[in-house]
Amino acid sequence: MIRPIVKDILFLGRKAGRASSKDRADGQDLLDTLVSHRENCVGLAANMIGSTKAIIAIYDGEKAMVLYNPVITNHSPTSYDAEEGCLSLAGRRPCRRYDWVEVKYEDESFHKKKHRFKGFTAEIVQHEMDHLEGILI
Incomplete structure (x- = not known):
């Protein structure tokens, strides 16, 4: 189900709680909503x-995927300055991002996975994981 985008900064500022298999519907809704905004949204x-659960949906190239309970376990020693927009907030904001991030997460079947995201996909992952911490970019 496609859900409306939340713009309430007090709600967005809350830290996410751990997702469980009971939250699969939220993951699917997140994916459906991402796909519906494909023209102007990558995560x-x-x-x-x-x-309020720790779930992100991203595009890794052309493939849309859902990550439950993602945690960055490693990152590149180098970083760069970026400027990012967000569907929940007007305008664009500066931030600093790592060139790559290694993430442990659970897939849609709640199997543990580990993946290294690089380039623009790594930037997307970092932005969405900031949201899980209540950090608004």
């Missing part, structure tokens, strides 16, 4: 659709 965090 979403669950709080952007009204859920």
